[in-house]
Amino acid sequence: MHRTRTAATTGLAVALAVLPLAGMTGPSGAAPAHESGGDRARPTATATAAALSPVPQSVHDRSDHLTVTRTVALVAGPGTDAPALALVTRALKDAGAERVVRAGHAAAGGGRLTVYVDGAGAERTLEELGARGTAGLPAEGYALAAGRDRIALAGKDATGTYYAAQTLSQLLPHRTRPGARMRGTVVRDWPATALRGVIEGFYGTPWSHAARLDQLDFAARHKMNIYVYSPKDDAYLREKWRDPYPAAQLNRIQELVDRARARHVEFTYALSPGLSVCYSSDADVKALTAKFATLWDIGVRTFAVPLDDISYTKWNCAADKAKFGTGGGAAGTAQAQLLNRVNREFIARHRGARPLQMVPTEYYDLKATPYKAALAAKLDADVLVEWTGVGVLAPTMTVAQAKQARQVFGHPILVWDNYPVNDYVSKRLMLGPFNGRAPGVPAQLAGLTANPMIQPAASKLALATVADYTWNDRAYDARASWGAAIEELAGGDARTARALRAFADVNYTSAINPHQAPELSAALDRFRKDGRARPLDAVLSGLRDAPGVLRDRLPDRDFARESAPWLDATRAWAVAARDALRLIVADRSGDGATARQLRARIPGLATKAKSYVYVDMKGKRIPVVVGDGVLDTFVADALAGRSAQ
Structure with a gap:
C-alpha cells in the first residue's frame, strides 16, 4: 500500500494474516464475562509480574517457594503439544536441572520437583495450588501455578499450552546447577x-x-x-x-x-x-x-x-x-x-x-x-x-x-x-x-x-x-x-541496557511518538533551568559511548550491523554536543580563548555527524538522522550564543 504519492514517498506494502x-x-473479542473485573486490572507491581512479557491478565505471588532439583519429573497429559513439552524441558535444564524424566504419572514429593503439563494431573495440581483450571478460558488462554514442590500448566488448546511454557521459561531462574529457588506464582492468562x-x-x-x-x-x-x-x-x-x-x-x-x-x-x-x-x-x-x-x-x-x-x-x-x-x-x-x-x-x-x-x-x-x-x-x-x-x-x-x-x-x-x-x-x-x-x-x-x-x-x-x-x-x-x-x-546486562536506552532515545520520534529524544530533552531542560553542566555532561558522555558498548556487548549482533550509520552518527553528535556544552560553560565564565577554540572546532564536528549515510537496495546514499531537533539544535544554539543563562 502506498502512503501519499510524492517524490519522496514510495509507499507501504501490505500483507495479511488470518486466523479463525x-x-x-x-463475542466481539470481549473477555469472557467471568474473567472481567479484578483480573482485568493491571497486575500488582511485583518482581514476578515485572519479569513477564507480555504482562499477564492475572498474576499473583504465593507465599512459598520451590526448588529446582537435580532430577525433575515431567508428567504430560495425552496428546500434549510436543513443542510445549520441548520448551518446558529446555526451561528446566536452563534453570539447573540435570535430568528431566518423562513419567506417565507421578506424585509430588520424594525430594524432586514435579511438573504437570495438561491432563488431569495438571488440572488437579492447579486446584491444589489455589489456581483455577482452563474451564472458561478463551482460545490460547492458559493457567499456571507453581508452589512447594510442584508446577502445573495447562492450556485451553495446544497454543495455550505453548504460551504457558513460554511464561514458565520466563519465571524460572537461569542457573548452571541444581538448587535454584523460584517464588510460588499463580498465572491466569489469555490474549486481548x-x-x-x-x-x-x-x-x-x-x-x-x-x-x-x-x-x-x-x-x-x-x-x-x-x-x-x-x-x-x-x-x-x-x-x-x-x-x-x-x-x-x-x-x-x-x-x-x-x-x-x-x-x-x-x-x-x-x-x-x-x-x-x-x-x-x-x-x-x-x-x-x-x-x-x-x-x-x-x-x-x-x-x-x-x-x-x-x-x-x-x-x-x-x-x-x-x-x-x-x-x-x-x-x-x-x-x-x-x-x-x-x-x-x-x-x-x-x-x-x-x-x-x-x-x-x-x-x-x-x-x-x-x-x-x-x-x-x-x-x-x-x-x-x-x-x-x-x-x-x-x-x-x-x-x-x-x-x-x-x-x-x-x-x-x-x-x-x-x-x-x-x-x-x-x-x-x-x-x-x-x-x-x-x-x-x-x-x-x-x-x-x-x-x-x-x-x-x-x-x-x-x-x-x-x-x-x-x-x-x-x-x-x-x-x-x-x-x-x-x-x-540487552540480555539483562545493565551497561548494555543503559547504552541501548540512550541510543533508542535519540531514535524515538515517529507519527505515533512525536517527541524526539524525550530523556535527553529532559536532561537538556534541566541544564537550561539550573545551569549545572556536570549532570548533562554525564548524559552526553553516556550517549557518546553507547555505540561502542552496543557494538561490543549487544547479544543480537545483527542489531549493531543494521544500525551502523545511526550508531556512528550518534557518537559524532554526542561528541559535538559535549563540546557545545563546554562552549556554553566557557562563554559563561568569560574564558574567551577556550570559547574561540571550540567555536572553530564544533562546525566540523557537526558536519561529520551529518555525513553518515544509509545505502538502500538501489545504491542511493541517504543521510541518516539521530536526535534531530534536539542534538543539532543544542549545538546550533551554543554556537550562536543562544543558550539560557
Missing part, C-alpha cells in the same frame, strides 16, 4: 485479541531468509501468532503471481512454514494480483487458486488477497468494463466477485483453511463510499478486511474508530499498523514504543499486525511493545513496555 474468528476472546503479529510488507531492502526465521522465533517468545509473508523481493507474489515457484524458492518458503508451525505462529501467504488480474476471467480465478494450491501442499493454511496500491478507475481487461461498468462501486463489486470465488472454490473446499483475508483499495479511512458499500454488501461475510486506521500512518486509534470501521466495511477488521515501518523515511530508525492506541481497541478487532522496519533486528524493540499491547491492552504502559524490551534485547 473462533479464536477471539469472546485473536490475531497478533507482523507483516513483512514494506518496500526497500527485503529481509534475508535467516532474518525471517529469526523473526518467527522472536514472535513465539512474545506470544504473537501470525507472520504475514509479503516481501517485495518475491516477484511471484505480485508481478508473476500466475507463475509457479521455482523449486528452490518454494523450499525456502516451506522452511518458513515449518518453523512457524513449530512455534505456533500462523504463516500467512498474501498474493497480490491487482496489477494485472481480470476479475471476470475464469482463467485468472483458476490461476489464483492453483497458486494457492501449491502453497497448501507445503503446509500453508492461511491466505490473503491484497488489492491495495492499484487503480480502480482503470480495468486490466475490456471484459471487466463491459461486465461491471466504471467507478468505485463497480470496482468493489468486481473485487467481491473475485474474492468470493476464491473463498468458495478454494478456502471452503480445503478443510483446515483459515478465513480468507483481503486488503481493500480504500484501506486508510472511514468515509462511506460506493466502493466500501459494494464490499460491505457483496463480499462473503466470513472474509476479513484489513484497515490501517484513519490515515495510512494513523497517529492514534480509538475504540469508536474501530467500531466504525466494522460498520463501514461490514466485515471483521484486521488492523495492519504502519509502525515501526520506515520505508517512507529510511533516514530514520523507529525505536520508540507502540503508542497512541487506546485500551479497548483490540476487543473490537479480529486482530492487529505491525509492519516493521527494513532492519529486522532493530525492529524487535518496537515489535516487543506491539506484542505487549495486543496481548493485554488494559495493562499496557508504553514506556514500561519499552524499558522491558530494552532490558530483554
Whole structure:
C-alpha cells in the first residue's frame, strides 16, 4: 500500500494474516464475562509480574517457594503439544536441572520437583495450588501455578499450552546447577485479541531468509501468532503471481512454514494480483487458486488477497468494463466477485483453511463510499478486511474508530499498523514504543499486525511493545513496555541496557511518538533551568559511548550491523554536543580563548555527524538522522550564543 504519492514517498506494502474468528476472546473479542473485573486490572507491581512479557491478565505471588532439583519429573497429559513439552524441558535444564524424566504419572514429593503439563494431573495440581483450571478460558488462554514442590500448566488448546511454557521459561531462574529457588506464582492468562503479529510488507531492502526465521522465533517468545509473508523481493507474489515457484524458492518458503508451525505462529501467504488480474476471467480465478494450491501442499493454511496500491478507475481487461461498468462501486463489486470465488472454490473446499483475508483499495479511512458499500454488501461475510486506521500512518486509534470501521466495511477488521515501518523515511530508525492506541481497541478487532522496519533486528524493540499491547491492552504502559524490551534485547546486562536506552532515545520520534529524544530533552531542560553542566555532561558522555558498548556487548549482533550509520552518527553528535556544552560553560565564565577554540572546532564536528549515510537496495546514499531537533539544535544554539543563562 502506498502512503501519499510524492517524490519522496514510495509507499507501504501490505500483507495479511488470518486466523479463525473462533479464536477471539469472546463475542466481539470481549473477555469472557467471568474473567472481567479484578483480573482485568493491571497486575500488582511485583518482581514476578515485572519479569513477564507480555504482562499477564492475572498474576499473583504465593507465599512459598520451590526448588529446582537435580532430577525433575515431567508428567504430560495425552496428546500434549510436543513443542510445549520441548520448551518446558529446555526451561528446566536452563534453570539447573540435570535430568528431566518423562513419567506417565507421578506424585509430588520424594525430594524432586514435579511438573504437570495438561491432563488431569495438571488440572488437579492447579486446584491444589489455589489456581483455577482452563474451564472458561478463551482460545490460547492458559493457567499456571507453581508452589512447594510442584508446577502445573495447562492450556485451553495446544497454543495455550505453548504460551504457558513460554511464561514458565520466563519465571524460572537461569542457573548452571541444581538448587535454584523460584517464588510460588499463580498465572491466569489469555490474549486481548485473536490475531497478533507482523507483516513483512514494506518496500526497500527485503529481509534475508535467516532474518525471517529469526523473526518467527522472536514472535513465539512474545506470544504473537501470525507472520504475514509479503516481501517485495518475491516477484511471484505480485508481478508473476500466475507463475509457479521455482523449486528452490518454494523450499525456502516451506522452511518458513515449518518453523512457524513449530512455534505456533500462523504463516500467512498474501498474493497480490491487482496489477494485472481480470476479475471476470475464469482463467485468472483458476490461476489464483492453483497458486494457492501449491502453497497448501507445503503446509500453508492461511491466505490473503491484497488489492491495495492499484487503480480502480482503470480495468486490466475490456471484459471487466463491459461486465461491471466504471467507478468505485463497480470496482468493489468486481473485487467481491473475485474474492468470493476464491473463498468458495478454494478456502471452503480445503478443510483446515483459515478465513480468507483481503486488503481493500480504500484501506486508510472511514468515509462511506460506493466502493466500501459494494464490499460491505457483496463480499462473503466470513472474509476479513484489513484497515490501517484513519490515515495510512494513523497517529492514534480509538475504540469508536474501530467500531466504525466494522460498520463501514461490514466485515471483521484486521488492523495492519504502519509502525515501526520506515520505508517512507529510511533516514530514520523507529525505536520508540507502540503508542497512541487506546485500551479497548483490540476487543473490537479480529486482530492487529505491525509492519516493521527494513532492519529486522532493530525492529524487535518496537515489535516487543506491539506484542505487549495486543496481548493485554488494559495493562499496557508504553514506556514500561519499552524499558522491558530494552532490558530483554540487552540480555539483562545493565551497561548494555543503559547504552541501548540512550541510543533508542535519540531514535524515538515517529507519527505515533512525536517527541524526539524525550530523556535527553529532559536532561537538556534541566541544564537550561539550573545551569549545572556536570549532570548533562554525564548524559552526553553516556550517549557518546553507547555505540561502542552496543557494538561490543549487544547479544543480537545483527542489531549493531543494521544500525551502523545511526550508531556512528550518534557518537559524532554526542561528541559535538559535549563540546557545545563546554562552549556554553566557557562563554559563561568569560574564558574567551577556550570559547574561540571550540567555536572553530564544533562546525566540523557537526558536519561529520551529518555525513553518515544509509545505502538502500538501489545504491542511493541517504543521510541518516539521530536526535534531530534536539542534538543539532543544542549545538546550533551554543554556537550562536543562544543558550539560557
